Amino acid sequence: MRTIRLTDTDNIVLAVDSLRPDDVAEGVTITERIARGHKAAVKPIAKGAPVLKYGQVIGFARQDIAPGQWVHEHNVHVQEFDRAYVFGIDATETRYTDAADRRTFQGFRRASGRFGTRNYIAVLTSVNCSATASRFIADEVNRSGVLDAYPNIDGVISLVHGTGCGLDTKGEAYETLRRTQWGFATNPNVGGVLMVGLGCEVFQIPGWMKSYGVQEDETFRTLTIQEVGGTRKTVEAGVKAIHEMLDAVNAASRTTAPASELMLALQCGGSDGYSGITSNPALGVAVDMLVAEGGTAILSETPEIYGAEHLLMRRAVSTEVGEKLAERIRWWEAYTARHDMEMNNNPSPGNKAGGLTTILEKSLGAAAKGGSTNLAGVFNYADPVTARGLVFMDTPGYDPVSATGQVAGGANVLCFTTGRGSAFGCKPTPSIKLASNSYIFEKMNEDMDLNCGDILDGVSLRDKGAEIFEAILRVASGERTKSEVLGYGDSEFVPWSIGATM
Amino acid sequence: MRTIRLTDTDNIVLAVDSLRPDDVAEGVTITERIARGHKAAVKPIAKGAPVLKYGQVIGFARQDIAPGQWVHEHNVHVQEFDRAYVFGIDATETRYTDAADRRTFQGFRRASGRFGTRNYIAVLTSVNCSATASRFIADEVNRSGVLDAYPNIDGVISLVHGTGCGLDTKGEAYETLRRTQWGFATNPNVGGVLMVGLGCEVFQIPGWMKSYGVQEDETFRTLTIQEVGGTRKTVEAGVKAIHEMLDAVNAASRTTAPASELMLALQCGGSDGYSGITSNPALGVAVDMLVAEGGTAILSETPEIYGAEHLLMRRAVSTEVGEKLAERIRWWEAYTARHDMEMNNNPSPGNKAGGLTTILEKSLGAAAKGGSTNLAGVFNYADPVTARGLVFMDTPGYDPVSATGQVAGGANVLCFTTGRGSAFGCKPTPSIKLASNSYIFEKMNEDMDLNCGDILDGVSLRDKGAEIFEAILRVASGERTKSEVLGYGDSEFVPWSIGATM
Numbered sequence A, B: 001m002r003t004i005r006l007t008d009t010d011n012i013v014l015a016v017d018s019l020r021p022d023d024v025a026e027g028v029t030i031t032e033r034i035a036r037g038h039k040a041a042v043k044p045i046a047k048g049a050p051v052l053k054y055g056q057v058i059g060f061a062r063q064d065i066a067p068g069q070w071v072h073e074h075n076v077h078v079q080e081f082d083r084a085y086v087f088g089i090d091a092t093e094t095r096y097t098d099a100a101d102r103r104t105f106q107g108f109r110r111a112s113g114r115f116g117t118r119n120y121i122a123v124l125t126s127v128n129c130s131a132t133a134s135r136f137i138a139d140e141v142n143r144s145g146v147l148d149a150y151p152n153i154d155g156v157i158s159l160v161h162g163t164g165c166g167l168d169t170k171g172e173a174y175e176t177l178r179r180t181q182w183g184f185a186t187n188p189n190v191g192g193v194l195m196v197g198l199g200c201e202v203f204q205i206p207g208w209m210k211s212y213g214v215q216e217d218e219t220f221r222t223l224t225i226q227e228v229g230g231t232r233k234t235v236e237a238g239v240k241a242i243h244e245m246l247d248a249v250n251a252a253s254r255t256t257a258p259a260s261e262l263m264l265a266l267q268c269g270g271s272d273g274y275s276g277i278t279s280n281p282a283l284g285v286a287v288d289m290l291v292a293e294g295g296t297a298i299l300s301e302t303p304e305i306y307g308a309e310h311l312l313m314r315r316a317v318s319t320e321v322g323e324k325l326a327e328r329i330r331w332w333e334a335y336t337a338r339h340d341m342e343m344n345n346n347p348s349p350g351n352k353a354g355g356l357t358t359i360l361e362k363s364l365g366a367a368a369k370g371g372s373t374n375l376a377g378v379f380n381y382a383d384p385v386t387a388r389g390l391v392f393m394d395t396p397g398y399d400p401v402s403a404t405g406q407v408a409g410g411a412n413v414l415c416f417t418t419g420r421g422s423a424f425g426c427k428p429t430p431s432i433k434l435a436s437n438s439y440i441f442e443k444m445n446e447d448m449d450l451n452c453g454d455i456l457d458g459v460s461l462r463d464k465g466a467e468i469f470e471a472i473l474r475v476a477s478g479e480r481t482k483s484e485v486l487g488y489g490d491s492e493f494v495p496w497s498i499g500a501t502m
């Protein structure tokens, strides 16, 4: 009869196995049958008092609840005013690790001052029309063997997509694509860029470069198929342009970098009933450790944290940061309404049967990846992340689209929790996959990097968080993740397509 | 001083080179300077009388216009009521080629009774999460050499995309994706299908198959990564599934098929000032020839024919067909309004300077690809095309998205006109690229299949249309297009993404 208490302040425990009367959990005698995945009170909860999970309010007692009783919708409720937006009142002073105890990794120092964990050459595409040429360029360089002489280069990647034309240049879709491309071009895991276009597309390379104040140089080259005169010549010219940048890109080498230079993207996909109690809170512990080092972690997937956004706002470092999140939530409410969709995805009957009592509890399970520190910033999709600490980037919940925004924001490492078993991998940013349960860790062992399922067997969140943090440092220093070994990352660049396609 | 008169009934000619007073065009003495790309009257046009180009009304004379005079916005106007929707009043009886003179091609007969022009095995993906595994499966089979023993198989293609999850199952985006996948699975150019999924995605393979009433069989197989247990095992199982269908897929062989079994997709992209007077009307002649054979051609790109839709409605074979087009136009007006975009893209100052007088003239230039026969049907994006003759499929103008819908509709051959130089190619449907001008034909000669630029030097539309029709028959019979030789088609599958991504 295993149980989990997620934080010391919680007044409930989770039943990992089903509980019967007279079972003892956390020193408390259980007084009724409690199904697995459901909650038992471990402290008296007076009528009107908060029910605490993740150290957070997930609802209020409808009546007095005694230790050992089942805690679910029959005796817990949420009122709408509980979600009122209040900014910053739960923000605390960040406790940083002592300077002498700070951790490091081996990274590639960039001219920007940032550090990469990988050193790729990226072939970007302005439009789908140049996708095939770009793939041919990357494939030819990778297969030719020429990179064998350049050990500091991780490879050439082609980042192709389905858009770039049929767009309104004054619209959100166009701006999102521009930011995404710029973010990949400047991600610290990218040492060289070749941007390939068709020529007549809406996404014009010269205008894009001008708006960011850049010009072609040794490690930033551009080509268009129409100017060069066709596909074959473009492939030839693109391969030549990459050959010409190999010396410069290979000149980067790994050097000791403070862990504060890590920017960690947080993802979950294919979640199950365990994600919110094993892999997500364990990742949250690792995030707290990274923040203590002065590093950055990016929580995202707005539709999946909807319902718990007010709790993030309470941790905001400023009214401005809190307001920015409120504005993004309002944007989503309008966006989904415009498409006849719903944000307010209350726990479904299936969720409730599985033990989730309120939408707060559900969304907190996803938000648990972000740990417990202050909310230091809120960013639009694919915008450069300029704050340190835990930040939020507004993205869809759909994994490849969300991760694409985070990597554009500057993420140089990524942790992805999954219960059903995701096969995600990204380039240029290595992705560590965390299984929420031991079954999927075994079943998909060639895809999963780390098992969080043993939390159900008694491994503490603190120990698991520390294990994840060590894995992050090793991967940042060059250890290859499972998805890198498998070769993922060439089809997972999916910029958010917001507007109408004309 | 070259000029072009597009049809005998036109009362204007186009100046290919600029004209001066006393130049003679079509036996008419020019009376003022007329810039290249602009129009000269070759018959008297009384005040209020229609100006005819492509045999169609492009506007009305504001004043009496004498032969030899410049015809442009100073003496031509359009009134809103001219666009009133009237259904079928210009429909005529189709003149079919005599049975004895009918043409044939060598195609693959399918169990459905349709004929393929290629014989591919398609690896479809329910979601982006299975994209990498699907690419690995296709690559492994293609590179292994195993296909050398199966000469009737054109290869294995992986059709990956960026969606399949984060979707509302009750929404337009989901329905569009389901139709598109089904259309590719059943396109007559596909001899075998392997559908690969992750497992937990919104797009569920079993439900999709059930809704179309199909089950797995010798040439239709499915797999999910979660069920098989990871990426490597999925690639292994996918390769095995394809090996198991090779004998059955290779059993198809080319046999004589009537030209009426061709379903031709019509595309233009990277258009220039010549597209509307060379490649597009020449392709229209070829379409008329195909329709006379009993075949089918699909005109699309709704935003690009907007402004001339009422003329297509006048050619509708029934009120129902005309109404369906009107309904699609209203849908686009609402769709673009919802995204703060405009359909009513009147000739821009640049268009006007180039000689385009009205939005009708501009849109007729795109619609000219469809030729002059009746409008036999109107179809939603990616819906199976079930009519014969000239039909319309509602798609965006953006080439890969539009072509994806047409191929899903059943197109087994495609003609693509371009002025600026498109590099498009498609699998499983071969794409013949038609240059609108000789400059781009030469400049991108490794990408262009056929030059329509010599129409400016006097080659007749009739002769050029016949040349295109012959090329269609040859390509349908197996002759490889330039984009097939180059290897296009693995990145150009782009299902229309309509709704919100969650």
Ligand SMILES: [Ca+2]
Residues within 6 Å of the ligand: A216, A221, A222, A223
């Ligand atoms: Ca350049």
Ligand SMILES: [Ca+2]
Residues within 6 Å of the ligand: A267, A268, A269, A270, A301, A397, A398, A399, A402
């Ligand atoms: Ca997700």
Ligand SMILES: [Ca+2]
Residues within 6 Å of the ligand: B147, B148, B150, B151, B152, B153, B154, B155
């Ligand atoms: Ca073969």
Ligand SMILES: [Ca+2]
Residues within 6 Å of the ligand: B216, B221, B222, B223
């Ligand atoms: Ca199966």
Ligand SMILES: [Ca+2]
Residues within 6 Å of the ligand: B267, B268, B269, B270, B301, B397, B398, B399, B402
């Ligand atoms: Ca187009």
